[in-house]
Amino acid sequence: MSDRTLLEVEDLHLHYQTRRGVVRAVDGVSFDVRRNEALVVLGESGCGKSSLAKALMRVLPRNVHQVSGRVTLDGTELLAMSDESFRRDVQWVRMALVMQASMNALNPVVRVGEQVVEPLRVLRQWPRARAMARAVEVFELVGVSTDFLQRYPLELSGGMRQRVVLAMALVAEPELVILDEPTSALDVLTQAGIMNLLKRLKRELGTSFILITHDVATSSELADRVALMYAGQIVEVADAVQFFTEPAHPYSKMLMASVPRLRQEHRPEPILGQPPSLLEPPSGCRFADRCPSCFKRCAQDPKFIRLGDRRRVRCWLYAEGGDR
Numbered sequence: 516m517s518d519r520t521l522l523e524v525e526d527l528h529l530h531y532q533t534r535r536g537v538v539r540a541v542d543g544v545s546f547d548v549r550r551n552e553a554l555v556v557l558g559e560s561g562c563g564k565s566s567l568a569k570a571l572m573r574v575l576p577r578n579v580h581q582v583s584g585r586v587t588l589d590g591t592e593l594l595a596m597s598d599e600s601f602r603r604d605v606q607w608v609r610m611a612l613v614m615q616a617s618m619n620a621l622n623p624v625v626r627v628g629e630q631v632v633e634p635l636r637v638l639r640q641w642p643r644a645r646a647m648a649r650a651v652e653v654f655e656l657v658g659v660s661t662d663f664l665q666r667y668p669l670e671l672s673g674g675m676r677q678r679v680v681l682a683m684a685l686v687a688e689p690e691l692v693i694l695d696e697p698t699s700a701l702d703v704l705t706q707a708g709i710m711n712l713l714k715r716l717k718r719e720l721g722t723s724f725i726l727i728t729h730d731v732a733t734s735s736e737l738a739d740r741v742a743l744m745y746a747g748q749i750v751e752v753a754d755a756v757q758f759f760t761e762p763a764h765p766y767s768k769m770l771m772a773s774v775p776r777l778r779q780e781h782r783p784e785p786i787l788g789q790p791p792s793l794l795e796p797p798s799g800c801r802f803a804d805r806c807p808s809c810f811k812r813c814a815q816d817p818k819f820i821r822l823g824d825r826r827r828v829r830c831w832l833y834a835e836g837g838d839r
């Protein structure tokens with residue numbers, strides 16, 4: 516662990532109880548995030564990305580079967596904290612989450628200025644005038660006219676509402692902001708505006724980000740590092756440039772080959788097959804039945820193999836002895 520490490524996640528599990536059995540949505544995930552670093556968690560729909568965010572922020576549904584592992588934020592062990600102290604000392608103030616589609620979850624009958632300062636009013640008991648002065652600052656920061664403080668959510672465009680939600684996440688100056696698909700409901704130009712805003716915020720505030728997305732193009736905008744998820748597990752975590760130019764895991768390679776590019780000699784190759792069910796995931800490597808490099812050893816659960824300073828790959832091809 517480096518002294519720049521802000522968040523350290525070790526062997527995190529989040530399983531849900533359902534009538535059909537236990538869904539292993541997050542199943543042994545480990546990674547870290549440094550200060551002022553953007554980690555993109557990339558993966559196809561249903562691989563457990565939102566569940567990972569929910570486990571980190573304790574926004575858990577009632578049917579949780581198991582949450583376990585170790586999550587450390589700048590030396591504070593989060594999973595060991597009581598719900599009450601987590602809510603008082605961590606949520607919003609040290610770590611904020613912009614949930615998927617949260618711009619549509621703003622309260623329609625409360626002015627946006629009032630909603631943005633709620634974390635300060637409720638958690639820090641700031642008086643209204645002080646909180647509203649901070650709202651002005653944070654609206655300016657995210658590029659929303661302060662005239663809009665008095666408006667209701669439905670009077671704002673989708674892009675503006677997304678900026679308001681970001682302002683709310685930033686209002687108490689958290690060290691880490693988790694963004695779950697922050698641009699997926701927006702048109703392409705508005706998406707680009709939000710991504711540029713995030714880049715500027717990262718530069719100016721020094722905040723760390725975890726950006727969750729299924730979209731390789733969006734991920735490449737902000738990422739310093741990439742963690743690729745597949746069927747509840749991280750299969751590769753690497754520096755962004757390395758990941759995009761020389762992906763190591765067979766799934767990473769296939770994912771990159773499936774992305775259409777403007778100047779490309781080869782046609783994009785679709786990834787055939789389906790990921791396994793998380794109800795009873797197969798033993799051994801979960802990607803094995805879609806993997807062109809599958810060999811005998813893949814019947815065993817692959818270790819997370821270190822490939823350099825901060826790169827890890829969950830694949831037997833990189834173990835001693837290679838593909839034997």
Ligand SMILES: Nc1ncnc2c1ncn2[C@@H]1O[C@H](COP(=O)(O)OP(=O)(O)OP(=O)(O)O)[C@@H](O)[C@H]1O
Nearest residue numbers: 531533538540559560561562563564565566576793
């Ligand atoms: N409350 C729940 N109860 C049971 N299963 C759930 C629950 N929430 C999510 N799941 C299941 O957990 C798995 C992971 O879901 P999750 O939403 O975390 O994935 P995701 O990668 O974020 O997908 P998407 O991008 O489509 O939101 C899926 O199989 C999903 O159906």
